[in-house]
Amino acid sequence: MKKSLIPLVLVAGFSLVAGLAGCSPAEVATSTSPEATASATAPETALEVGVLDAVEASYQLWLSMGMTEEVTSSGDRYILTYEPGEPFLAALYNLEFEDVIPIEQPELFTVYSAWIMLQDEATVIVEGDNQLQLTNPSYGDFTVFIEDGLIVSGEAADGSWSGVFRYEPDAATLELLAKEVATE
Secondary structure (H helix, E strand, C coil): CCHHHHHHHHHHHHHHHHHHCCCCCCHHHHHHHHHHHHHCCCCCHHHCHHHHHHHHHHHHHHHHEEEEEEEEEEEEEEEEEEECCCCCCCCECCCCCCCCEEEECCCHHHHHHHHHCCCCCCCCCEEEEEEEEEEEECEEEEEEEEEECEEEEEEEECCEEEEEHHHHHHHHHHHHHHHHHHCC
């Protein structure tokens, strides 16, 4: 897949996943502000780094520890979770419909997408106080919020999704996925 298509796949993926999970379009959820990230957890060993460095640190932690994103998109709540392993397989659980589906696209994770966007010269980067806005005509436009040197939440510029992140897999959701995959 071309690098320039990855964020489009992210947006399309959430829309497709919502459709596949039986979701109907609903009112767009409100954004997650930095103050709303209290439920997001970051390891206590995180170092104080700049916001650009936080993307790399977050990506490396995503690779080694896995991640769970609690996301609201199109009015529905999701748990997107990943435990490191090969091949890449994540779970997307729709809390409203109690439906879990396998995800093979790492670009659905905000941390991964932010890291990929920083590799593209066309990405416009606006650094703020503990936040980083990334805009790219091929990828999209979103902001990530940083605490203790790691990305802990994010939101789309258009308000279509928002979420809080923690650097650990959600065991219960992954167990549901394993059962789902076993019945297919």
